[in-house]
Amino acid sequence: MERLAGQASTQTFAKREVVLPKSSAPRNLCFLVSGRLQAIDFTLDGREVGLYFIDPGDYFAELALIDGQTQPELVISNSASQVVFVPGAEIRPLLFSTPLMAEALCRRLAQRVRIQVNHRQILGLNNPLQRICAHLELLTMGGDGNRRILKAPTHQEIAIMVSLTRETVTRTFQVLQTKGVLTREGEDLLVDTAKLSELSSSRGTGGSD
């Protein structure tokens, strides 16, 4: 562990900087110390698709390290962020060395698959209001009562997650704020989860994109 710490390097990134280019060779396991990152990809016709958010305490770039293939997506900073890079050659042998470590890594990968399954389910919704509400539910992890989304993603950052335009997200947020489902508090977003899940599961209503 001491040796690992000696090999690690810290880097800071400004908003919208590339932290990890797509298709880069596996080199590091990365840990987000502060800020927020978003993993994104591009459609064949060049539009951004959002894959997942990375919050402080999360590690990332583990896929390429595991299978030796290139980084499957681009990681960018959504706000000023601090990232620790640990050389893969040092840390890879440790990942599988003990049953405890291996299980922790598998649990983490299983969680990523589950989030993607939920995400896929949301993209299957035709109604934009439902789609946005379901995504907000995912961000609040389906808790009860009032939930806070810390340093809430921008409308654009949400738009690419749910394959809608920024304008549709803005319009929908206005509706949700009027109905008291969402309340802004500085950089955070307070969510009335009871009202939210009512909207995300109701049929009908809501604009089209």
Add this chain to the structure above:
Amino acid sequence: MERLAGQASTQTFAKREVVLPKSSAPRNLCFLVSGRLQAIDFTLDGREVGLYFIDPGDYFAELALIDGQTQPELVISNSASQVVFVPGAEIRPLLFSTPLMAEALCRRLAQRVRIQVNHRQILGLNNPLQRICAHLELLTMGGDGNRRILKAPTHQEIAIMVSLTRETVTRTFQVLQTKGVLTREGEDLLVDTAKLSELSSSRGTGGSD
């Protein structure tokens, strides 16, 4: 291994039978011996979304076994299938017991994440022709020249993978067959991958859904 074999049980499933219900408790690691399965989920408004196909030799239901949570999706048989069930309590301790096993499991999970990332990218395409071509490319694994999709999925099975109607898939397949991109051969589908990738990456043309 001998003890495992003794505990395992084999079951056969007819077309469209449920192999694994959604939200079931983790009980078995499952191996597909023959046939083909599809993991599906439902949107909040009740439409099917296809997640991935399971082919002979694949194992599945590993997520619930890893994290102890329930089965995230429904698994159904697309054709008559034979499945071996191995009790999770017997096999789980082995999954993380050696670095080699742990690495194999992590590679498998990494592959699932990569497939989902590709799938997400395809769903970001607005043009149905492009979306179907990109999905066919995924099924042929992007090889060169003529590629065979063994026991090709039905139009409906593909439709739920790419969030289009069965009618749109049928219409698009007719176009692709006329252009010589696809050729039926019994249950298989021959794909001219050069022509296919040309179509999937070209802008414009193609109907709307």
